[in-house]
Amino acid sequence: MLQRGYLIITLLVFGSVFFILLSAFLTSIIVQLNVARDNYHAEKALHIAEAGLEYYKWFLAHFPGEIQHNTGGPGPYVREFRDPEGDVVGEYSLDITGTEFCGEVGRIDITSTGRVHAGGPPRTVYGRYARPSIAEYSFIINSNVWAGFNLDITGPYHSNGFIRMSGTNFSIVTSQQDDWVCNNASLNCSGADDDGTIVSEGDTIGGIFGEGPNRHLWTYPTTGINFGNLLLNLSDMEARAADSGILIPPDPTAAGYRVTFNGDDTVTVEPVTATVSHNEYSSEVGDTYTANNIIGTVGAATTYTLPSDCPVIFIQDKVWLRGEVDQRVTLAAAHPTATSSVPSIIIQDNITYSDDQAGFLALAEGDVLLGVDVPNDLTINGIFVAQTGKFGRNHYETLPSGYGTYRFRDNLTVNGTIVSNGRVGTQWVSGDTPISGFLNRVSAYDRNLVDDPPPLTPRTSTTYRFIEWREIRND
Numbered sequence: 387m388l389q390r391g392y393l394i395i396t397l398l399v400f401g402s403v404f405f406i407l408l409s410a411f412l413t414s415i416i417v418q419l420n421v422a423r424d425n426y427h428a429e430k431a432l433h434i435a436e437a438g439l440e441y442y443k444w445f446l447a448h449f450p451g452e453i454q455h456n457t458g459g460p461g462p463y464v465r466e467f468r469d470p471e472g473d474v475v476g477e478y479s480l481d482i483t484g485t486e487f488c489g490e491v492g493r494i495d496i497t498s499t500g501r502v503h504a505g506g507p508p509r510t511v512y513g514r515y516a517r518p519s520i521a522e523y524s525f526i527i528n529s530n531v532w533a534g535f536n537l538d539i540t541g542p543y544h545s546n547g548f549i550r551m552s553g554t555n556f557s558i559v560t561s562q563q564d565d566w567v568c569n570n571a572s573l574n575c576s577g578a579d580d581d582g583t584i585v586s587e588g589d590t591i592g593g594i595f596g597e598g599p600n601r602h603l604w605t606y607p608t609t610g611i612n613f614g615n616l617l618l619n620l621s622d623m624e625a626r627a628a629d630s631g632i633l634i635p636p637d638p639t640a641a642g643y644r645v646t647f648n649g650d651d652t653v654t655v656e657p658v659t660a661t662v663s664h665n666e667y668s669s670e671v672g673d674t675y676t677a678n679n680i681i682g683t684v685g686a687a688t689t690y691t692l693p694s695d696c697p698v699i700f701i702q703d704k705v706w707l708r709g710e711v712d713q714r715v716t717l718a719a720a721h722p723t724a725t726s727s728v729p730s731i732i733i734q735d736n737i738t739y740s741d742d743q744a745g746f747l748a749l750a751e752g753d754v755l756l757g758v759d760v761p762n763d764l765t766i767n768g769i770f771v772a773q774t775g776k777f778g779r780n781h782y783e784t785l786p787s788g789y790g791t792y793r794f795r796d797n798l799t800v801n802g803t804i805v806s807n808g809r810v811g812t813q814w815v816s817g818d819t820p821i822s823g824f825l826n827r828v829s830a831y832d833r834n835l836v837d838d839p840p841p842l843t844p845r846t847s848t849t850y851r852f853i854e855w856r857e858i859r860n861d
Contacts, residue, residue, distance in 0.1 A: 426506075427502040427504060427505055427506025427507070428506050428507050428509060430475075430476065430500075430502050430506070431476065431500040431501055431502050431506060431507065431508055431509040432500060432509040432511070432857070433500070434467045434476045434477070434478050434500030434501065434502065434509075435478055435498045435499055435500030435508075435509045435510060435511045436498070436500070436511055437467060437478060437498075437500070438465070438478030438479070438480050438496075438498030438499075438500060438511075439496055439498050439511060439513045439852070439855075441465065441478070441480075442480060442482065442496050442498075442515075443515065443850070443852070446494065446515065446850055447850075450491075450850075451484075451490075451491035451494075453482045453483065453484040453491065453494055454482070455480070455482070461479075461480055461481045461482055462479040462480055462481050462499075463479070463480045463482070464477055464478070464479045464480075465477060465478055465480070467500070474503070475502060475503060475504070476500060476501050476502040476503050477500075477501055477503070478498050478499060478500045478501070479498070479499045479501075480496060480497070480498050481496075481497040481498075481499075482494065482495070482496050482497075483495045485838060486695075487695065487696055487697065487698070487714075487841035487842070488626040488627075488629075488630060488631060488695070488696035488698055488841055488842060489626065489630075489696075490841070490842065492516065492838065492839070492841070493514055493515070493516040493837060493838050494514070494515040494516065494850070495512070495513075495514050495515075496512070496513050496514075496515060497510060497511075497512050497858070498510065498511055498512075498513075509857065510857065510858040510859075511855065511856070511857050511858065512854075512855070512856055512857075512858050513852045513854065513855045514837055514852065514853050514854035514855075515850050515851070515852055515853070516837070516838075516850060516851070516853050517845040517846075517847055517848060517849065517850050517851070518845065518846045518847050518851065518853070519835075519836070519839045519843045519844065519845050519846060520616060520769060520771070520803055520805050520839075520843065520844050520845075520846060521769055521802075521803050521831065521832065521835040521836045521839045521843060522541075522542065522831070522836050522846070523541060523542045523543070523544060523803055523805075523831060524539055524540060524541030524542060524543055524557070524803060524804070524829050524830060524831040525539070525541075525542075525543045525544065525545070525803070525804050525805075525806075525810065525829070526544050526545075526611055526613075526616070526803070526804075526805045526806075527544070527545040527546070527547065527804075527805075527806050527809070527810055528545075528546050528547070528613040528806070528807045528808070529545065529546070529547045529776075529806070529807065529808050529809045530545070530547035530548045530549075530572055530573055530809060531545050531547060531548075531549055531550070531573075531809050531810055531811075532549075532550040532552065532573045532574070532596075532809075532811070533549065533550065533551050533552060533553040533555075533596075533598070534552050534553060534811075534813050534815065534827075535552045535553065535597075535813075535815070535818065536553070536813070536825060536826045536827060537552075537553030537554070537813075537827040537828075537829070538553065538554050538556070538827070538828045538829070539553055539554065539555045539556065539557065539559075539829050539830075540556045540557055540829070540830035540831065541557050541803075541829075541830055541831030542557050542558050542559075542560070542831070543555055543557065543558070543559045543560070544559075544560045544561070544608075544611055545560075545561050545562070546561075546562045546563075546610045546611060546613065547561070547562070547563060548561060548563050548566060548572065548573060548593055548594075548595075549561045549593065549594045549595075549596070549606075550573040550574070550575065550578060550595060550596040551594055551595070551596040551597075551598035551604065552578075552596045552597045552598055553598055553827075554598055554599055554600065555598060555600050555603055555604075556600070557603065558603050558604075558605060559594055559603055559604045559605070560594075560604075560605050560606065560608040561593040561594050561605075561606040561607065561608065562593070562606075562607055562608060562609070562610035562611075563593035563606060563607055564592075564593050564606065564607040565590050565591065565592055565593065566590070566591065566593065567588060567589070567590055567591075568585050568586065568587055568588060568589045568590075568591055569587070570587050575589075575591060575595070578595060578596055578597065579596075579597045580592075580595045580596060580597075581601060592604075592606060593606030593607055594606050611846065613807060615846075616771075616805060616844040616845075616846070617773055617844070618718075618749065618771075618773070618842060618844055620718070620720045620722040620751060620773075621722045621723070623698070623700060623718055623720075623842055624700050624702075624718075624720070624722060626696060626698060626842070627696070627698045627699065627700035627718075628700075629696075630693060630695060630696035631693055631696040631697065631698035631699065631700065632653075632690050632692070632693070632698070632699045632700070633700050633702075634655060634699070634700070634701045634702065634703070635702050635703075636702045636703040636721065636727075637657045637703065639657070639659070640657035640658050640659055640685065640703075641658045641659075641660075641661050641678060641704065642657075642658050642703045642704030642705060642706065642729070643655050643656060643657055643658060643701055643703055643704070643705055643706070644656045644657075644658055644681060644684055644705075644706040644707075644708075644734070645699070645701070645705050645706065645707050645708070645709070645717065646708055646709040647708075647709030647710055647711045647712075647715075647737070648689070648709060648710065649709070649710035649711070649712045649740040650712065651691060651692050651712060651713065652689050652690060652691050652692065653689070653690050653692060653699065653709070654687050654688070654689045654690075655687065655688050655689075655690065655701075656684040656685060656686070656687045656688075657684060657685040657686075658681050658682075658683075658684055658685075658704075658706060659682075659683045659684060659685045660681075660682035660683040661678035661679070661680060661681060661682050662678070662680035662681075662682050662786055662789075663676055663677070663678055663786070664676070664677055664678075664679070664680060664758060664782070664785055664786050664789070665677070665782070665783070665784055665785075666679075666780040666781060666782055667780060667781035667782075667783065667814075668780050668781075669809060669811065670775075670776065670808055670809075674783070677780070679732050679755065679757050679758055680757070680758050680759055680786070680789065681706055681734070692713065692715055696841065697713060697714065697715040697716065697840075697841060698715070698716045698717075698718070698841050698842060699715070699716070699717045699718070700717075700718045700720070701717070701718065701719050701720075701729070702720070702721040702724070702727075702729070703719065703721070703727075703729055704719060704729045704730055704731075704732070705717070705719040705729065705730075705731045705732070705750075706731075706732045706734045706757070707731055707732065707733050707734060707737065707748060708733070708734045708735035708736065708737060709735075709737060709738075710737075710738050710739070710740045711737065711738070711739055711740070711744045711745075711746045711767070711768070712739070712740045712741040712744050713741065713743065713744055713745075714743065714744065714745040714746075714838070714839075714840045714841065715744075715745075715746055715747075715840060715841070716746075716747040716748075716749070716840045716841045716842055716843070717731075717746075717747070717748050717749070718748075718749045718750075718751075719731045719749070719750045719751065719752075720749070720750070720751035720773075721751065722751070728751050728752040728774060728775070729750060729751050729752055730750050730751075730752035730753040730754065730755060730772075730775060731748055731750040731753070731754045731755070731770075732755050732756075732757045733748075733754065733755070733756050733757060733760065733764075733766055733770075734757045734759070734760065735760065735761060735764075736761060736764060736765050736766065737765070737766045737767055737768060738765060738767055739767050742834075744767075745768070745769075745832070745834065745835050745838070745839060745840045746767060746768030746769065746802075746840060747768060747769045747771070747839070747840040747841070747842070747843050748768055748769070748770050748771070749770075749771040749773060750771065750772055750773060750775065751773050751774060751775075752772070752773075752774060752775040753772050753775035753776055753777070753778075753808075754770045754771070754772045754775070754776075754777045754806075755777075755778065755779060755780065756778070756779040756798070756812060756824075758782060758785065758789060758792050759789060759792050760792070760795060761795075762795050762796045762797070763795075763796055763797045763799075764795060764797070764798050764799070764824070765799045765801070766798075766799070766800055766801070766802070767801045767802055767832070768801075768802045768803075768832075768840075769802050769803040769805070769835065769839065769840065769843060770800075770802065770803070770804050770805070771805040771806075771844065772805065772806045772807055772808065773807065774807055775806075775807060775808055776806050776807065776808030776809055776810060776811075777804045777805075777806040777810050778806075778809070778810050778811040778812055779811070779812045779813075779823050779824065781814040781821070781822050781823070782822050783821075783822065793822045794820070794822060794823070794824075794825060795823070795824045795825070796824070796825055796826060797824065797825070797826045797827075797828075798812055798824040798826070798827045798828070799827075799828045799829075800827075800828070800829040800830070801830055801832050802831065802832045802835065803831055803832070803835070804829065805844070811823075812824050812827055813825070813827065836853070837853060837854060
């Protein structure tokens with residue numbers, strides 16, 4: 387009997403241990419199944435959320451610029467999600483916002499949250515949808531160009547013409563041109579050091595050549611950028627400014643206007659009542675001529691508050707430009723109905739940002755020039771477009787009394803984008819020796835303007851695309 391008792395006790399002990407192990411094993415299996423199910427549902431919720439982004443991409447292709455899902459009211463907008471058999475297995479909820487200036491939609495921000503009806507956590511993704519703009523580039527040039535010594539470039543650099551790259555590029559450099567025969571009248575190609583080979587007149591050289599490093603980032607020929615597609619409709623821009631922005635007509639008693647951004651949502655405009663004549667040389671003119679880009683005196687100032695819904699200033703005259711920008715704003719110097727007048731912009735002083743959300747577009751129907759009496763260390767932020775002219779600083783061999791020291795300036799820093807129909811140049815050399823202009827130049831595109839450029843910024847494509855995507859954690 388005693389042995390039977392021991393046997394029963396032994397069976398009970400082992401049975402209890404077995405039951406505990408079996409229970410733990412089954413519990414582990416159930417937990418793993420629940421985890422796998424939740425992971426499956428979470429992954430499915432992510433796919434449903436992404437389907438929401440793709441749906442609104444399709445929707446915008448049929449209703450461009452519509453950010454209220456054709457409802458006339460704010461979101462969220464909830465739609466069912468069906469599997470391939472047509473059964474409703476979940477839903478996505480869309481929150482949509484966008485920027486709109488002067489009646490034109492810029493970027494569109496879409497937040498899509500996906501849910502599976504069978505359970506599991508929701509997943510949320512965010513996408514920014516916009517048309518690519520010129521802000522993606524550091525330079526877009528519609529001409530042959532020499533990127534000179536002591537020039538550092540960050541951001542894509544493109545020319546539809548030949549490029550002599552003597553500066554240092556940290557991003558891709560592209561040219562529309564293929565190999566060509568060196569003609570010393572173009573880019574001083576004869577005598578250039580092209581990867582250790584000294585170029586001579588009549589040599590066949592590449593569409594991009596020169597002394598610069600990082601040649602692995604040079605590509606030619608590539609598809610050109612149609613410069614005509616980048617040109618804004620100035621008459622349309624003028625009409626938008628007249629309707630809801632600021633439109634300033636020419637002053638027949640003045641040479642143009644000095645425009646100062648004040649860093650407080652206002653801009654001060656003063657008529658330039660007298661200028662100082664000086665001589666300058668331009669490669670486009672091919673000779674020295676008399677210019678009037680130095681301000682002598684100004685008249686009474688008028689201060690404008692920038693309209694929040696259309697911060698666009700359209701001035702039908704020449705503009706001298708300076709100041710501190712604190713929002714996204716666009717300024718144009720143009721007179722599309724006056725065939726005898728092609729206004730230019732003269733950058734007279736620093737153009738800086740006082741706010742992280744600031745962005746600036748300066749567009750001239752003619753040239754965008756760096757003036758004579760600029761600071762020794764000049765910093766300009768923004769996108770600068772010379773629609774029919776060029777961006778640059780002309781050669782000053784002789785200057786009026788009191789201005790001689792301005793022939794050379796030390797440093798130029800550009801944070802943004804330069805778009806120029808003509809050849810860009812901010813340093814003039816004889817051989818390899820600077821004879822006027824900026825001794826050191828740094829140019830970098832502004833990543834903040836790529837996603838959300840200023841109003842009416844020219845686009846490089848009419849097609850919207852996702853330019854940003856990320857998952858938002860639902861903690």
